[in-house]
Amino acid sequence: xxxxxxxxVRSLSKKFCRNLRRSLRYGIQDITREVLxxxxxxxxxxxxxxxxxxxxxxxxxxxxxxxxxxRNGAGKTTLLRLLNGLIRPDTGFIKIHGRVTPLIxxxxxxxxxxxxxxxxxxxxxxxxxxxxxxxxxxxxIIDFAEIGDFIDTPVQCYSEGMxxxxxxxxxxxxxxxxxxxxxxxxxxxxGFQRKCLNQMAMYLRNGGALILVSHNMHLIQSICQRCxxxxxxxxxxxxxxxxxxxxxxxxxxxxxxxxxxxANITLTEANPVVIDRVDIQSxxxxxxxxxxxxQITVHFRSLREFVPVTWGFSLWTADQDIRIATNVAKYDGxxxxxxxxxxxxxxxxxxxxxxxxxxFLKSGIYDVETGWPIARFGWQQAAACFEIKGEETETNSxxxxxxxIINLNVEWSD
Amino acid sequence: xxxxxAARHLAYRxxxxxxxxxxxxxxxxxxxxxxxxxxxxxxxxxxxxxxVLQIAETNVPYEIYxxxxxxxxxxxxxxxxxxxxxxxxxxxVLGRVNFPRxxxxxxxLGQVLIQxxxxxxxxxxxxxxxxxxxxxxxxxxxxxxxxxxxxxxxFGVLLVPVGLLYGDVxxxxxxxxxxxxxxxxxxxxxxxxxxxxxxxxxxxxSPLLTTAREVLVGxxxxxxxxxxxxxxxxxxxxxxxxxxxxxxxxxxxDRVAS
Numbered sequence: 001x002x003x004x005x006x007x008x009v010r011s012l013s014k015k016f017c018r019n020l021r022r023s024l025r026y027g028i029q030d031i032t033r034e035v036l037x038x039x040x041x042x043x044x045x046x047x048x049x050x051x052x053x054x055x056x057x058x059x060x061x062x063x064x065x066x067x068x069x070x071r072n073g074a075g076k077t078t079l080l081r082l083l084n085g086l087i088r089p090d091t092g093f094i095k096i097h098g099r100v101t102p103l104i105x106x107x108x109x110x111x112x113x114x115x116x117x118x119x120x121x122x123x124x125x126x127x128x129x130x131x132x133x134x135x136x137x138x139x140x141i142i143d144f145a146e147i148g149d150f151i152d153t154p155v156q157c158y159s160e161g162m163x164x165x166x167x168x169x170x171x172x173x174x175x176x177x178x179x180x181x182x183x184x185x186x187x188x189x190x191g192f193q194r195k196c197l198n199q200m201a202m203y204l205r206n207g208g209a210l211i212l213v214s215h216n217m218h219l220i221q222s223i224c225q226r227c228x229x230x231x232x233x234x235x236x237x238x239x240x241x242x243x244x245x246x247x248x249x250x251x252x253x254x255x256x257x258x259x260x261x262x263a264n265i266t267l268t269e270a271n272p273v274v275i276d277r278v279d280i281q282s283x284x285x286x287x288x289x290x291x292x293x294x295q296i297t298v299h300f301r302s303l304r305e306f307v308p309v310t311w312g313f314s315l316w317t318a319d320q321d322i323r324i325a326t327n328v329a330k331y332d333g334x335x336x337x338x339x340x341x342x343x344x345x346x347x348x349x350x351x352x353x354x355x356x357x358x359x360f361l362k363s364g365i366y367d368v369e370t371g372w373p374i375a376r377f378g379w380q381q382a383a384a385c386f387e388i389k390g391e392e393t394e395t396n397s398x399x400x401x402x403x404x405i406i407n408l409n410v411e412w413s414d
Numbered sequence: 415x416x417x418x419x420a421a422r423h424l425a426y427r428x429x430x431x432x433x434x435x436x437x438x439x440x441x442x443x444x445x446x447x448x449x450x451x452x453x454x455x456x457x458x459x460x461x462x463x464x465x466v467l468q469i470a471e472t473n474v475p476y477e478i479y480x481x482x483x484x485x486x487x488x489x490x491x492x493x494x495x496x497x498x499x500x501x502x503x504x505x506x507v508l509g510r511v512n513f514p515r516x517x518x519x520x521x522x523l524g525q526v527l528i529q530x531x532x533x534x535x536x537x538x539x540x541x542x543x544x545x546x547x548x549x550x551x552x553x554x555x556x557x558x559x560x561x562x563x564x565x566x567x568x569f570g571v572l573l574v575p576v577g578l579l580y581g582d583v584x585x586x587x588x589x590x591x592x593x594x595x596x597x598x599x600x601x602x603x604x605x606x607x608x609x610x611x612x613x614x615x616x617x618x619x620s621p622l623l624t625t626a627r628e629v630l631v632g633x634x635x636x637x638x639x640x641x642x643x644x645x646x647x648x649x650x651x652x653x654x655x656x657x658x659x660x661x662x663x664x665x666x667x668d669r670v671a672s
Contacts, residue, residue, distance in 0.1 A: 023669050034665070111432075130423060
């Protein structure tokens with residue numbers, strides 16, 4: 001049983017129609033064809049149809065957590081709905097061993113005028129939990145949801161977060177073989193999110209399988225070992241989570257294309273200084289490596305003289321979610337000047353503690369007195385991208401699996 | 415068949431959910447279930463007593479006759495309308511959770527039976543009021559009522575897939591039911607001369623409703639041939655409708671419940 005896959009998906013495709021009227025007509029056609037046992041022209045797109053999902057394959061084993069990344073409309077939710085058996089694939093097949101529980105828009109089945117307690121029974125029944133079992137779990141569910149006295153209040157008085165809590169609490173007490181989670185934790189507060197994370201981790205340890213859709217990279221990284229990146233219905237990347245996060249970041253093109261050039265921006269009185277580009281190179285070595293040094297050079301243009309100014313940079317993870325470090329020259333006692341026309345600032349960062357992978361760098365030139373930025377690079381446009389190289393050593397791969405960012409220089413005592 | 419069995423528990427929960435939501439939101443609650451047939455009966459009795467309507471003699475007091483007619487008609491209508499209403503109501507849930515879809519039809523059936531139960535209580539009171547005795551045919555009541563509900567359910571289930579896709583169906587239902595009501599011997603006895611008798615042959619509700627009324631209030635059963643024809647047709651079409659419902663729902667959910 002341990003080695004039997006929970007989910008097997010092969011060349012899965014699904015098409016949708018852009019036009020509602022036409023879609024309804026196709027619906028009638030499809031139903032008629034199916035009733036008459038005629039073959040469907042599954043591979044062909046009819047007018048105004050498009051592939052919402054094309055040729056997706058993967059399998060999942062007990063204890064696996066698969067993350068789905070992709071921009072809005074990439075096909076993530078469609079994939080979940082196919083897995084849940086709500087809609088049928090046009091081509092390909094899905095094999096699921098065991099029971100599936102969806103956590104998609106929790107609380108959709110709630111009757112607004114009924115109380116939370118009554119809705120627990122209804123929601124449980126919809127998810128396939130017999131009333132007797134709900135009786136046994138009801139206290140645990142109410143406890144988990146942390147709704148307190150509100151449990152006997154009509155659900156229409158609940159906030160979105162409270163509804164989600166209640167919905168998650170019911171679902172958490174099912175023991176499915178496959179759990180589908182679609183961006184449902186976003187409405188819960190921090191404490192509740194953490195609770196849900198623990199619950200999911202425990203579920204995975206007990207041999208459950210999970211598919212998670214989220215735009216929250218922390219969440220994805222803390223749960224999933226593996227991710228699919230979807231783009232316009234196709235699988236763009238299938239592999240480790242850090243790799244997927246990096247690929248996903250490049251999808252958000254305008255932020256991360258890596259080769260931004262501001263040379264065509266003209267200087268005006270409202271915009272007197274522009275950072276054209278930022279170069280990042282290794283310093284006295286072939287590559288930028290953990291423990292090595294790198295040189296940062298900021299190329300700027302200024303309309304007139306600015307004295308005194310200071311400049312600095314910040315390092316970001318590949319998803320541009322975490323700011324790793326910020327350094328400004330002023331705080332190290334260095335002040336600079338802009339003398340009109342083009343110029344460069346540069347610095348060397350020594351003994352880089354960063355784990356081998358991709359990072360981003362944003363930079364700015366600031367007024368010393370007010371601290372306000374005169375020019376910024378990497379916020380409105382793509383930040384500068386650089387990669388720390390490193391061998392596939394055990395330490396490095398360990399760091400990667402654990403999603404670490406830095407490697408501390410530690411001296412262990414005997 | 416296994417799905418149908420598995421859906422029982424869910425159907426029960428959903429039924430309670432719907433009834434509780436409906437009545438908790440209204441001030442008079444279950445009173446509404448009594449009021450509608452009484453008001454309708456009162457209206458027709460008034461019209462009849464003032465000879466506005468030309469209605470042939472009936473073998474029991476007209477009040478009883480029309481009340482039983484309306485009771486049966488409403489039961490048929492409930493069975494006809496509820497499946498689509500239920501599936502529409504749970505449209506969003508259909509798009510999120512994969513629960514046995516039959517539960518919705520079973521739940522709708524449950525609601526039909528509950529409404530029927532309430533009306534029967536009223537009918538019994540009315541029988542006492544008019545000091546009417548029960549005839550032996552009353553033992554057939556469950557059979558004829560099931561036939562009537564089955565027919566309504568059949569039309570209802572057949573309509574669900576198209577009705578979910580196109581809003582026209584729900585709008586059209588109101589129009590059709592009004593016309594249908596007058597084309598069915600609910601408030602008048604079944605016509606005995608041509609072309610009126612055509613109604614008995616073309617309208618499938620007619621033989622069922624007439625037979626059901628004859629069973630309830632006593633009298634000879636005049637339309638047994640029609641009754642059995644319609645019942646066998648209903649059984650067949652109900653099965654077809656059910657298969658169609660199962661086949662069509664994923665396609666429909668695909669298009670309307672996202």
